[in-house]
Amino acid sequence: MELGLFLEGLKKSLVNRGIPPEAAAKHVAALGRTFTADDLTEISSIRSPAEIEEIADSIAAIIYKNKAARAAAKQTQTPQEPTAAQPVSASPARPVNEPVPAPAEPPVYAEEPEEKMHPMPEPAPRPVRREEPVRYAQNSDDFFTSPAGEDKTAKGVAVFWTAFVLTLPFTLAILAATLAVFGIVFLGIILTIIGLVLGMIAIVAAGSGVALIGIIYGITQLFSFMAAGLYEIGLGVMIVGGVLLAGIILYNLAIRFLPWVMKWLTVLFGFVFGQFRNLIYLARRECYKL
Numbered sequence: 360m361e362l363g364l365f366l367e368g369l370k371k372s373l374v375n376r377g378i379p380p381e382a383a384a385k386h387v388a389a390l391g392r393t394f395t396a397d398d399l400t401e402i403s404s405i406r407s408p409a410e411i412e413e414i415a416d417s418i419a420a421i422i423y424k425n426k427a428a429r430a431a432a433k434q435t436q437t438p439q440e441p442t443a444a445q446p447v448s449a450s451p452a453r454p455v456n457e458p459v460p461a462p463a464e465p466p467v468y469a470e471e472p473e474e475k476m477h478p479m480p481e482p483a484p485r486p487v488r489r490e491e492p493v494r495y496a497q498n499s500d501d502f503f504t505s506p507a508g509e510d511k512t513a514k515g516v517a518v519f520w521t522a523f524v525l526t527l528p529f530t531l532a533i534l535a536a537t538l539a540v541f542g543i544v545f546l547g548i549i550l551t552i553i554g555l556v557l558g559m560i561a562i563v564a565a566g567s568g569v570a571l572i573g574i575i576y577g578i579t580q581l582f583s584f585m586a587a588g589l590y591e592i593g594l595g596v597m598i599v600g601g602v603l604l605a606g607i608i609l610y611n612l613a614i615r616f617l618p619w620v621m622k623w624l625t626v627l628f629g630f631v632f633g634q635f636r637n638l639i640y641l642a643r644r645e646c647y648k649l
Contacts (some may be wrong), residue, residue: 362394369390369411369415370383370384370387372411373418376415386418519643519647541624544624548624551617552613559609566601573598574592574595574596577589577593578592
């Protein structure tokens with residue numbers, strides 16, 4: 360996942376958790392300034408929005424914790440006024456001519472800026488590299504079977520399995536068509552590799568024979584007609600060079616390029632069928648919420 364998409368998704372997740380948009384943008388920007396090369400590598404490996412939600416939960420918990428601490432500290436510094444239930448002590452009698460003392464002024468508390476009294480919380484912890492990241496392919500899929508910490512309902516289970524059975528013909532047809540496409544491509548690459556290897560062998564054999572005949576014939580002509588002999592030898596050397604160039608090209612296509620293409624095609628195959636599986640898990644999770 361790109362860094363911009365990660366930060367934007369993190370900001371939206373914080374807003375969804377009740378953080379004001381301005382505060383969410385401020386915290387996300389502060390977090391983005393602390394990323395290192397390892398953090399960027401970890402972010403680029405994120406594939407599921409659930410991982411962004413986990414990071415947003417941690418950041419939101421820290422923000423709310425610091426906010427509660429500031430509110431508690433502010434309440435302890437505010438003087439409490441006496442309530443009506445508290446008894447009022449009777450003042451002793453004064454002489455009539457004695458001036459009444461002026462009421463004492465309430466103490467003034469110097470209000471310090473909130474930024475100074477309670478500094479901004481430190482940026483949220485960076486994503487921790489996990490040895491075994493949680494993926495959809497794990498055997499335990501409680502994330503899908505128990506959404507939002509709730510148990511699955513009978514209605515949700517019935518809806519999911521009914522929809523699964525009704526759409527099974529279309530699902531199998533799509534899977535079969537996808538397998539057929541990948542199978543044809545794999546078979547085509549394998550046949551191409553075999554054809555290139557056989558072509559390389561044929562070109563090398565034929566070219567070597569023609570070049571060898573030309574060179575030998577040119578050597579025999581050097582003693583009777585030198586110009587023709589040099590021509591035949593040069594023609595044979597040119598054939599050897601052409602055969603060598605064609606052999607190098609065919610070898611690199613058959614042994615290096617096409618296996619590299621097949622490797623990445625295998626990666627694409629796993630990705631496509633992984634998305635099919637994730638789609639089924641996601642549909643089951645949403646149905647279980649019903």
